[in-house]
Amino acid sequence: xxxxxPRQPDQxxxxxxxxxxxxxxxxxxxxxxxxxxxxxxxxxxxxxxFARLCAASGWAAVCFDQRGHGDSEDVMGPAALGDVxxxxxxxxxxxxxxxxxxxxxxxxxxxxxAIHAAATSDLxxxxxxxxxxxxxxxxxxxxxGELEMRADVGALDAWLAEHDLREAVRGVSPKxxxxxxxxxxxxxxxxxxxxxxxxxxxxxxxxxxxxGHHRSVQHDPELQAVALGWLERxxxxxP
Numbered sequence: 001x002x003x004x005x006p007r008q009p010d011q012x013x014x015x016x017x018x019x020x021x022x023x024x025x026x027x028x029x030x031x032x033x034x035x036x037x038x039x040x041x042x043x044x045x046x047x048x049x050f051a052r053l054c055a056a057s058g059w060a061a062v063c064f065d066q067r068g069h070g071d072s073e074d075v076m077g078p079a080a081l082g083d084v085x086x087x088x089x090x091x092x093x094x095x096x097x098x099x100x101x102x103x104x105x106x107x108x109x110x111x112x113x114a115i116h117a118a119a120t121s122d123l124x125x126x127x128x129x130x131x132x133x134x135x136x137x138x139x140x141x142x143x144x145g146e147l148e149m150r151a152d153v154g155a156l157d158a159w160l161a162e163h164d165l166r167e168a169v170r171g172v173s174p175k176x177x178x179x180x181x182x183x184x185x186x187x188x189x190x191x192x193x194x195x196x197x198x199x200x201x202x203x204x205x206x207x208x209x210x211x212g213h214h215r216s217v218q219h220d221p222e223l224q225a226v227a228l229g230w231l232e233r234x235x236x237x238x239p
Contacts, residue, residue, distance in 0.1 A: 007052050015090045018083055019071040020044065020064040023055035029096030032103065032235060033060040034228075035087050035117075035124075039108030039133070040141065041148030043070035050105065053224050057232075060097050062087060066110075068150035076151035078159035084117040088124055101125055101235050105227075107218045108188065109133045109147075112165060115196070119171035126176040126235055128227045130217050131188045132196065135160045166199045173201025176234035178227050182212025203234045 009021035021044055025031050034054045036047045044063035054061035064087055068076035084104060092099035103126040106114030111132030118127035139160050141147040169177070177200055181193040190208050197206040207226070209217065217223055 006048070007055070009048075009051075015064075016083070016086050017072070017074060018064045018066075018087060020062050020087065020090075021048065021051065022060070022062045023051050024060050024094075024096070025055045025058045027058040030098035030101075031058060031060045031096055032101035032232060033088075033091040033094075033097045034062070035084060035091065035102070035104045036061060036063040037084060037104060037106035037110030037113050037117075038063070038066060038069070039106070039110045040138075041069070042107075042110075045070070047107075047218070049219060049221075050224050053221065054228065057225075057228055059228070059232075060091060060094060062091060066149075076149050077155050081113055081116055081120070084113055085121040085123055088117075088121065092123060099123070103127060103231055103235070105130070107131060108214065109138060112138065115165060115172060115177070116163065116168045118175050118177065119168040124175070125238075126231050127172065128178050128180070128231060129193075129196075130180045131182065131185050131190075131214060132165070132179070132193065133188055134165060134192055135163060137188060166196065169196045169200045174203070174238075176203040176231055178205040178207070178230055180207045180217045180223055180227060181209075182214070182217050183208055183210050184212045184216075185214045187214040203237075205230055 011022040051061035065072045104114040105128035107130040111129035114127045179193045181190040
């Protein structure tokens with residue numbers, strides 16, 4: 001049996017130095033929109049599955065290469081957080097996108113940035129965070145060289161030392177936040193998401209699944225659909 005070819009991006013390009021792939025839905029606008037943020041050592045191509053699901057569900061979606069990853073020519077540093085807002089701004093300028101319903105979805109280091117972006121950016125109206133990394137874990141990985149990325153280690157380490165994810169998660173509310181984690185995650189303990197959930201305000205949701213590993217939830221189609229559906233319902237409830 002021949003499987004269908006996955007849908008290709010509607011647009012490929014670069015915005016403020018960030019190489020990206022963009023998918024647009026075939027439904028009638030206005031559309032909510034999603035910024036997809038990959039983790040350390042990953043790239044935009046690795047999360048095209050979620051972007052395609054977004055487009056099939058009526059969302060515009062963009063995957064982009066973070067600094068120091070994929071087709072990027074620069075190195076990872078403190079400006080990475082601002083990149084999320086800049087990509088959200090690019091989405092907001094696309095005809096058909098509802099600028100009041102732009103969200104972020106990140107995994108591991110991307111989950112860390114997704115929470116901070118939701119807490120600090122007026123453009124970001126909700127977040128999906130999958131096995132979000134902690135400052136301590138990212139700093140250990142930087143110093144040991146375990147994180148597979150080109151980085152300004154000194155500047156990024158200093159920036160991480162000045163930030164607190166638990167403080168950031170308290171600043172996300174009243175924007176909706178859903179956290180997902182595998183109990184078998186070997187890199188970021190699932191208890192970290194439980195702690196973040198306890199600190200977060202409403203609306204919030206936590207899904208912890210048995211077994212699995214660090215990457216399993218990121219590419220689980222059922223969990224992807226659950227997270228996207230919950231986020232859309234919460235956005236629709238807001239004035």
